[in-house]
Amino acid sequence: MKRIAGAAVMLSAGILAMALVVSMFELPPPAVRLPQMVQEKLPQSGVEHPVTAVLLNFRGYDTLLEVAVLLLALLGMLAGERPRPAAPDRAPTDPVLPGLTRFLVPLMGLTAVYLLWAGAHRPGGAFQAAAVLAAAAVLLHLTDLLPAWTSLRLRLRTGLAGGLLVFITVAAWLLGEGRLLQYPVAHAGSLILFIEVALTISLGLILAGLFLFLPDDDERRR
Amino acid sequence: MTTGMIFAGSGAILFAMGVAGVLLPTHLLRKILAFNIMGSGAFLVLVGLGQRSGEPDPVPQAMVLTGIVVAVAATALALALARRLQRLTGRMELPPEAERD
Numbered sequence: 101m102k103r104i105a106g107a108a109v110m111l112s113a114g115i116l117a118m119a120l121v122v123s124m125f126e127l128p129p130p131a132v133r134l135p136q137m138v139q140e141k142l143p144q145s146g147v148e149h150p151v152t153a154v155l156l157n158f159r160g161y162d163t164l165l166e167v168a169v170l171l172l173a174l175l176g177m178l179a180g181e182r183p184r185p186a187a188p189d190r191a192p193t194d195p196v197l198p199g200l201t202r203f204l205v206p207l208m209g210l211t212a213v214y215l216l217w218a219g220a221h222r223p224g225g226a227f228q229a230a231a232v233l234a235a236a237a238v239l240l241h242l243t244d245l246l247p248a249w250t251s252l253r254l255r256l257r258t259g260l261a262g263g264l265l266v267f268i269t270v271a272a273w274l275l276g277e278g279r280l281l282q283y284p285v286a287h288a289g290s291l292i293l294f295i296e297v298a299l300t301i302s303l304g305l306i307l308a309g310l311f312l313f314l315p316d317d318d319e320r321r322r
Numbered sequence: 323m324t325t326g327m328i329f330a331g332s333g334a335i336l337f338a339m340g341v342a343g344v345l346l347p348t349h350l351l352r353k354i355l356a357f358n359i360m361g362s363g364a365f366l367v368l369v370g371l372g373q374r375s376g377e378p379d380p381v382p383q384a385m386v387l388t389g390i391v392v393a394v395a396a397t398a399l400a401l402a403l404a405r406r407l408q409r410l411t412g413r414m415e416l417p418p419e420a421e422r423d
Contacts, residue, residue: 104348108340109342109345109346110346111351112342113338113339113342113345114338116337116338116341117337117338117339120334120335120338120367121331121334121335124327124330124331124334124371125327126365127371129375130375130393134380135378135379135380136376136377138380138381141365150380151383151384151387152381152384153380154380154381154383154384155384155387155388158381159381159384159385162384162385162388163384163388166388166389166391166392169392169395170391170392170395173392173395173396173398173399174395174398176399176402177398177399177402180403181401225387227387227388227390227391228387240365275394299405303391305378306393306395306396307395310394310395310398310399311386311398319328
């Protein structure tokens, strides 16, 4: 019975793949030429790279909501798991890994700042920079240099929610001037950089929190 | 056949593989991994179809960029839920229909 069900699922998945591939070749050419529209409006966006322009200017509200989703995912995780009490110290691991981490983490911080700055004119931006920062935090935790986060202190809460709050504040302030997230052309560049800095810090903390809040040794303690 | 269409086609195949992976295994970790493969397939389709005319389209690229980060967060949430289930029931499988309230 189980084998028949498995074969049926495999067969349906195969048919689904075929149908998807065939229908993609049947697609008519897009009615709206988005790349040209983006290129035309790029000088008004305040940045020179089209992806960053779309991300934080033309479709800024999408990014705003996605940051909210990230924060919600972390809150949902914390609602299920209380932050763990401090774990007992583990025996020091082999000296090479912490040594290498001490060397790498400052470089990762530097890379994050570069990625954030580069977002204005080449591939890069807040999301990439935040991912590098979070990776640095995870690396520090895995080498026992950074303890797991056990409590939600006010400073940490501010950091986690700060990016979203800054984004919403800018959006609300611009609502008074015109439309939601419609930056004035003269200040678009600095507003985007301001939002991106706040987003980098918050997203880095959120992504690191997804790892650092999870209890790793509760099985042993119980 | 442009490179974009090759990406989009691989994305569609990955998506279908992910669907089978969500339905077939009972272990939750494998289901979560399969769900991620589905997501990667969808991202490939978006980016691939966006550049099928040969020039890259920044709009789907920006959507996928945030989508990847959201997928990481959603995976973490799913893993946290799976851990909680494991702690409560001792199993990494969803309970069968008959046992659900």
